[in-house]
Amino acid sequence: MNRWLIAALAVAVTACSPQSALQDPVARGERDFGGLGCVKCHKVGDTGGAWGPDLTMLGFRKSPAWIDSWLMDPHAWNPKTVMPNFNLNASTRADLVAYLSAQKGQAWREKPWAAPSAAALPAAERGRIIFDSVGCVSCHGKDGYGGYPNNNVAGGLINSLTLVTEGYSKHELHEKIKGGAVPIPNDSRLPAPMLQMPKWGEKLDAAEIDAVVAYLYSLAPKKAPGARPSKDDF
Ligand code: HEC
Ligand code: HEC
Structure with a gap:
């Protein structure tokens, strides 16, 4: 059957049966x-x-x-x-x-950071696109500023990433991102933290992780250490 016919049939089926037909x-x-x-x-x-x-x-x-x-x-x-x-x-x-x-990245025909317009950018810029597209931003906040909640962790928030350059060499940062991490519960009697640092090595190759590392390194000098996030960051 040709694809237009299949599409037309699909529309007809959706139109004349209850929604639960899916x-x-x-x-x-x-x-x-x-x-x-x-x-x-x-x-x-x-x-x-x-x-x-x-x-x-x-x-x-x-x-x-x-x-x-x-x-x-x-x-x-x-x-x-x-x-x-x-x-x-x-x-x-x-x-x-x-x-x-079910959304594990397969819906991208072309990864946003692999598009021709992105390929020519400096590593840190490509790293920013990866950070936003794969969703580091959904846990660590815009530009890694933090502020997003987790349950049963000290302070109640997922850590910000603006100062990771102080604690990690580039190599250590790469390994951390690749391997992920399970946060330690604040109170062992309460349910474990629902949000964990995923093992990004399952989704990103070494060059992609290096671009993210370059991006995280680029965050540090722009902001004074300990600078408070503004409300636009959330
Ligand atoms: C007005 C814009 C808006 C609409 C409409 C909206 N969302 Fe959201 N959603 C957000 C924002 C913004 C966040 C991130 C949390 C924040 O910063 O407030 C979010 C977060 C999420 C998250 C968590 C994202 C992550 O990366 O972990 C999911 C899942 C989600 N939304 C699903 C939905 C679904 C499903 C609908 C429709 C029923 C919907 N959203 C409608 C703005 C919206
Ligand atoms: C589902 C939420 C979530 C997402 C998405 C996420 N992280 Fe994390 N990340 C965490 C949590 C929670 C921790 C703290 C783990 C711990 O306590 O050991 C963490 C820790 C880290 C650390 C160590 C920071 C430190 O101060 O020790 C780095 C670096 C990091 N994440 C980078 C990233 C990058 C880069 C991405 C995207 C490729 C990302 N994270 C996506 C939840 C997340």
């Missing part, structure tokens, strides 16, 4: 992601807005349990968030979790 939760989640307007603020692959984090690799960095609790009430996790509470019902939420958890 059997696959991932497909239903994709439909709702567009229908609810999530795509206005979030990118998956090449399409979507840039107000919120790029979600093309969300399923690699965040667990289904965390995605579910975020969608249930974004403000319960982060009182400062600008993402609205959509008051999603349980089945819509489950479909969105299925769709989003």
Whole structure:
């Protein structure tokens, strides 16, 4: 069957049967992601807005349990968030979790940092594109400033990265990013921290990690040590 015919049939099927006709939760989640307007603020692959984090690799960095609790009430996790509470019902939420958890980077036809316009940039600039696209920004904040919550960790926040040059050589930083890390719980009686530092070596090659390291090194001299983030950074 030719592809236009398949597309026309798909439209006809969607048009004349109830929404539940989509059997696959991932497909239903994709439909709702567009229908609810999530795509206005979030990118998956090449399409979507840039107000919120790029979600093309969300399923690699965040667990289904965390995605579910975020969608249930974004403000319960982060009182400062600008993402609205959509008051999603349980089945819509489950479909969105299925769709989003399946996003492990495959939706990019071309990785944003590998595009011809990016390939010529200095390593630190390419590193910034990687940092934002794969979602380091979703845990460590814009320009690595921090400010994003984690449960059961000292201070309640994921660490900022603006001063990592003081604690790590380039080689150590590379190894840390490659291997990830599990934060130590603040209180061993409480549930473990939901957000962990992923093992980026599973997704990024050595040259890509080096570009991120160059970017993190570029953050340090611009800001005075201990400089407080401004509210634009969140
Ligand atoms: C008005 C813009 C906006 C809309 C609409 C929006 N979001 Fe968000 N979303 C954000 C922002 C901004 C963040 C990052 C948290 C922050 O800084 O406030 C976020 C964070 C997230 C995260 C965590 C991202 C990560 O990288 O870990 C997920 C998942 C998410 N949104 C899913 C959705 C879904 C699903 C919808 C639709 C039901 C949606 N968002 C609609 C702005 C939006
Ligand atoms: C899902 C959330 C999450 C994402 C996404 C994430 N990190 Fe992390 N990262 C953490 C947590 C949590 C820690 C602290 C781990 C610990 O306590 O040992 C951490 C620690 C680090 C550290 C060590 C910092 C220090 O002060 O010791 C570096 C460097 C780092 N991350 C870089 C990155 C880079 C680069 C990316 C993107 C390629 C990234 N992280 C993406 C959660 C995340």
